[in-house]
Amino acid sequence: MSNSLDRKRILLVHPLGYRKEAAGKDISRMANIMPPLGMATIAAYLERRGIAADIIDCYARPAEADRLIVEYLRSFRPGYIGFSCTTSSFLDGARLAGLAKSALPGIRTVFGGVHVSARREQALADYPMVDFVVMGEGEQTLTELIEADSSEPAGIEGVIYRDNAGTVINNGYRQARLELDELPFPAYEKLAGYPAAYMLPIFNYPKAPNTSCISSRGCPYACSYCDRSVFRRSFRYNSAGYLYEHLQYLKDRFHIRHINFYDDQFTFNRQRVEEFCRKMIDHPLRMTFNCAVRAEHIDYELLRLMRRAGCWMISLGIETGDEDLLAQHRQNANLAMLAEKIRLIKKAGIRTKGLLMMGLPGESEKSIQKSMDYVFSLPIDDFNLAKFTPFPGSPIYEKIHELGEFEEDWEKMDCMSFQFVPKGMTRERLEELFIRFYKTHYMRPKVLLGYAAMLWKSPDSWRRFAWNFFDFVKFARSNKRLGDDDE
Numbered sequence: 001m002s003n004s005l006d007r008k009r010i011l012l013v014h015p016l017g018y019r020k021e022a023a024g025k026d027i028s029r030m031a032n033i034m035p036p037l038g039m040a041t042i043a044a045y046l047e048r049r050g051i052a053a054d055i056i057d058c059y060a061r062p063a064e065a066d067r068l069i070v071e072y073l074r075s076f077r078p079g080y081i082g083f084s085c086t087t088s089s090f091l092d093g094a095r096l097a098g099l100a101k102s103a104l105p106g107i108r109t110v111f112g113g114v115h116v117s118a119r120r121e122q123a124l125a126d127y128p129m130v131d132f133v134v135m136g137e138g139e140q141t142l143t144e145l146i147e148a149d150s151s152e153p154a155g156i157e158g159v160i161y162r163d164n165a166g167t168v169i170n171n172g173y174r175q176a177r178l179e180l181d182e183l184p185f186p187a188y189e190k191l192a193g194y195p196a197a198y199m200l201p202i203f204n205y206p207k208a209p210n211t212s213c214i215s216s217r218g219c220p221y222a223c224s225y226c227d228r229s230v231f232r233r234s235f236r237y238n239s240a241g242y243l244y245e246h247l248q249y250l251k252d253r254f255h256i257r258h259i260n261f262y263d264d265q266f267t268f269n270r271q272r273v274e275e276f277c278r279k280m281i282d283h284p285l286r287m288t289f290n291c292a293v294r295a296e297h298i299d300y301e302l303l304r305l306m307r308r309a310g311c312w313m314i315s316l317g318i319e320t321g322d323e324d325l326l327a328q329h330r331q332n333a334n335l336a337m338l339a340e341k342i343r344l345i346k347k348a349g350i351r352t353k354g355l356l357m358m359g360l361p362g363e364s365e366k367s368i369q370k371s372m373d374y375v376f377s378l379p380i381d382d383f384n385l386a387k388f389t390p391f392p393g394s395p396i397y398e399k400i401h402e403l404g405e406f407e408e409d410w411e412k413m414d415c416m417s418f419q420f421v422p423k424g425m426t427r428e429r430l431e432e433l434f435i436r437f438y439k440t441h442y443m444r445p446k447v448l449l450g451y452a453a454m455l456w457k458s459p460d461s462w463r464r465f466a467w468n469f470f471d472f473v474k475f476a477r478s479n480k481r482l483g484d485d486d487e
């Protein structure tokens, strides 16, 4: 066999965000495993340009990922290996890049995703196993990088690299953006075990098989805690026609029955959503869907239409029930308007999920109590309470050390632990209040009845819940991810 590498081939790797040895027992994985959609879109785009691309998703297959990667490198000898990393998965990506370089000398490593898009030059300066960083959207940049096949890709927008003298060069962000309707559908078939290997959060869907899907990029708002280093402040979207065809494809090829739109702002362009809903009503696919919205971009008429088109659940960012605190972190902080919109969603016959955060800079016992009072006064079916985490690309990151105590341990920065403690609070107290928030929610009779109704509204959720019952109870009692027991 020739020793040369196949320079028109790349292995794309989605590294794990949590300790590999504990991941099999990790509660967040049991509850929710999302397909790496960005990576699957890049793979489809590269293949269309004649570059072979395969994917190994360590998140879906934690126990065997290292072995699979090394076997692939030795069998196919790709010229490139690409990693898409969040902050919590970056160090695992760096470790795997080192592993790839020892298993296959000469391979070039490329890093993309939110963490390196925020860290930029620093990611290369601090990590010698990183050969290239792709800032922002990856499709065109990665294609041009592989086609040029140069160690010094001067002039390729979106790339950061080291020149032969070792100086880090940043070619700057790519100016022209892709037209999203020109993208192929993600290469779902390259995700081993898709769709069964992936799952939406329990009680967040009526039917299986189901999947997530992205139909827009970017968000024009500027919340203090939100990292928009990849898609930045533009908002681009697939047309209603493309979207309908995408769903039809998922149904025909993978028998998908429910979609979770993972867009930041599904309803930002009202006309597109109306058109999409009318297609779903006039030519039914017998599929349901969830989406996330900002309260400013929904009204009763649109909600009714969405319901008729199959909308099952809407998630809505609340963040905190303390209006003064909210005003410090996002535009248009109006809790009365939010409450009104939540009531409209319910009135339209759609389930509602509130997205909240605990531990924002400025948080206090009083603001947490206000959040509980606010949330429990609303007809919310479900909520997710994240532990605030200051990510490197978020506006608040710059001055975070002035606002409290921040332990910047990247591997733990996945919103499942309090890495930041706001002034006036302690980590222990935050943990206690976090548990109290959830317990109070689950002990309300109305909420318990709602979950009981899921027996017929989402039987598959109950099957999963029963299967993992003891692990969920253990987590609820201790608030520890199961892997933490081993520490």
Ligand code: SF4
Pocket (backbone or CB within 6 Å): 219, 220, 221, 222, 223, 226, 227, 264, 294, 317, 330
């Ligand atoms: S939190 Fe939501 S609304 Fe705010 S900037 Fe991020 S995506 Fe936009």
